[in-house]
Structures are given as C-alpha cells and as structure tokens.
Amino acid sequence: MLNVQNLNIYYGRKQVIKEATFQIQPGEIVGLIGPNGAGKTTIMKTLLGLTKFTGTITFNHQPITANSHQPLQQVGALIENPAVYPFLSGRENLELYSQDTADMKRLINRLGMDTYIDEPAKAYSIGMKQKLGIALALLNKPKFVILDEPMNGLDIEATILIRQIIHEYAAQGTAFLISSHVLSELQKVMTSVIILNHHEIVMNVPIDQFKNAPVTQYQIKTLDNEAAAKILKANDIFYRRQNQSLFINIADIDQVQTILRHHQMMLRELVPVRKTFEQSIVEVLKEKLVDE
Numbered sequence: 039m040l041n042v043q044n045l046n047i048y049y050g051r052k053q054v055i056k057e058a059t060f061q062i063q064p065g066e067i068v069g070l071i072g073p074n075g076a077g078k079t080t081i082m083k084t085l086l087g088l089t090k091f092t093g094t095i096t097f098n099h100q101p102i103t104a105n106s107h108q109p110l111q112q113v114g115a116l117i118e119n120p121a122v123y124p125f126l127s128g129r130e131n132l133e134l135y136s137q138d139t140a141d142m143k144r145l146i147n148r149l150g151m152d153t154y155i156d157e158p159a160k161a162y163s164i165g166m167k168q169k170l171g172i173a174l175a176l177l178n179k180p181k182f183v184i185l186d187e188p189m190n191g192l193d194i195e196a197t198i199l200i201r202q203i204i205h206e207y208a209a210q211g212t213a214f215l216i217s218s219h220v221l222s223e224l225q226k227v228m229t230s231v232i233i234l235n236h237h238e239i240v241m242n243v244p245i246d247q248f249k250n251a252p253v254t255q256y257q258i259k260t261l262d263n264e265a266a267a268k269i270l271k272a273n274d275i276f277y278r279r280q281n282q283s284l285f286i287n288i289a290d291i292d293q294v295q296t297i298l299r300h301h302q303m304m305l306r307e308l309v310p311v312r313k314t315f316e317q318s319i320v321e322v323l324k325e326k327l328v329d330e
C-alpha cells in the first residue's frame with residue numbers, strides 16, 4: 039500500500055531524514071517513535087507531499103511528490119494542531135471536506151460530538167478541537183491515516199474511544215501511521231513499530247516482538263517477606279523489595295527456592311517479570327548511542 043524507499047530529507051543543509059525505507063500494508067497500525075527532533079513530523083509531512091525529498095514514496099503504486107498529490111485523496115491526516123476554521127462550527131468545518139454526508143454524521147455520532155458540533159469551533163476546548171481534527175482525518179473512509187500525537191489533550195474516556203475507533207477502521211482495512219510520546223498508549227493500538235533515532239530508522243518490527251520479551255526477574259511473595267529477605271541477604275543473594283514483593287534475578291531463582299524451602303518458608307506467589315515496552319525502547323535508543 040505505502041512504499042517508502044531511500045527517503046532523504048534536508049532542511050537547508052541539515053539532513054533531517056537519512057535513507058528511510060519502510061512499507062505499510064492495509065489494516066496495519068504502525069507506531070512512529072523517537073526522541074524530540076528525531077524527524078517524526080517531518081516524515082509525516084513528507085508523506086503528505088508537503089516537503090521536498092529524494093527517494094521514492096508510492097501509495098498504491100502511484101508516486102507522491104511535493105508536486106504530485108493525486109494519491110492523497112485516499113489519505114487522511116492530523117498533523118500538529120488541527121487545521122480548523124474558528125468561526126465555523128465543527129459541522130461546517132467537516133462539510134468543507136466531506137464527500138459523504140451519511141459517513142460524516144456517523145463519524146460525529148461515533149466520536150460523541152453531537153452536543154457541540156453546531157457551536158463555533160473557537161469555543162471548543164483543546165480536547166474537543168482534537169476530536170474534530172481526528173474526525174477530519176477520518177472523513178470519507180480513507181485508506182491510510184496519518185496521526186501525529188492524536189491523544190494530545192484527550193481525557194481518558196476520549197482516549198479509549200479513539201483507540202476503539204482506530205481498531206474499527208483498521209479492521210476495515212485502513213492503515214495508520216501514528217506518532218506519540220505516550221508509549222503505553224501507542225502500545226495498546228499498534229501492530230508494528232518504527233523507531234527513529236538521530237534521523238534514521240533504527241528498528242522496524244512487529245509489536246509482538248516486544249510482547250514476547252524475555253523474562254528478566256521473578257517477583258516472589260512469601261508469608262513473611264521480612265524474614266525471607268534476611269535469609270536471602272545472609273546467603274548473599276541480590277533482591278529488591280517493592281510493593282510487598284521481592285524481585286529476584288532470573289539466574290538466582292532456583293537457588294532462592296531451595297534456600298527458602300530449607301528454612302520451611304513456602305512461596306505464595308512466583309511471577310515472571312518481563313522487560314516493559316518502554317524499557318525495551320529506551321535500550322534500543324541507548325544501543326544506537328553506544329554504537330556511535
């Protein structure tokens with residue numbers, strides 16, 4: 039569907055994206071992650087034909103360039119602040135772009151905007167404006183949607199709703215490219231992740247890779263954690279106490295069970311602890327720094 043090959047982008051003499059190559063297929067929800075200034079927004083703007091570049095971008099085999107926007111008719115986007123006319127109502131803003139009134143009405147309803155959609159957009163809160171921006175991006179059943187920090191300003195209920203809507207569109211075949219600094223939120227929707235660091239793609243993998251992260255520690259509970267901790271200390275075994283649990287390194291877990299049993303101290307809980315998504319991302323970004 040979307041095919042990006044050897045993308046290079048410069049602002050003046052400064053290279054902002056180096057040799058980025060990636061593909062996005064129908065129904066995929068791709069998270070774009072990277073530190074501030076890594077080039078996420080720049081990539082998104084370039085996919086919309088808003089920036090000059092070298093390399094190739096094709097959408098359904100048709101090229102997108104700074105001068106050729108034909109394939110973008112099937113692409114919806116929310117980048118930076120929603121482009122909303124403040125003196126028009128939310129509905130009038132949507133009508134400017136809508137090609138299907140029934141689809142527009144359904145979207146207003148699905149996003150829970152019925153009560154304020156006819157008020158001028160200038161009276162909207164940040165979250166209401168953000169929802170309007172998302173509605174604009176989702177109008178006309180797009181095949182591909184680009185969302186830059188879509189959860190900005192949304193409360194918990196709206197965040198959950200947007201997540202559900204993204205899943206619904208993806209189930210119908212719409213592909214998404216979404217950037218967010220809230221990794222835990224992005225983790226709940228994305229099917230794969232592209233990590234940008236220092237203007238290059240350093241990782242492009244399915245999200246399942248992180249779900250199956252190796253076990254690094256075990257969290258254990260006994261009837262008397264205080265006494266168990268003393269025994270571990272006396273045996274020179276490293277542990278960390280947190281939230282009425284003891285955390286044991288994976289290499290020590292067999293020895294810990296043997297020692298505790300020897301002291302007639304039975305385990306009440308033994309839970310494997312995996313690296314979190316956030317920890318894995320931080321490690322990927324650090325690895326790259328070490329390489330450099």
Ligand SMILES: Nc1ncnc2c1ncn2[C@@H]1O[C@H](COP(=O)(O)OP(=O)(O)OP(=O)(O)O)[C@@H](O)[C@H]1O
Pocket residue numbers: 049054072073074075076077078079080081
């Ligand atoms: N119009 C511009 N002119 C010159 N440099 C720019 C312009 N827009 C962005 N840049 C530079 O390009 C680099 C990438 O910026 P970009 O906004 O794409 O990063 P980002 O990954 O989206 O960052 P953030 O997470 O802070 O939004 C930055 O170094 C930024 O200073």
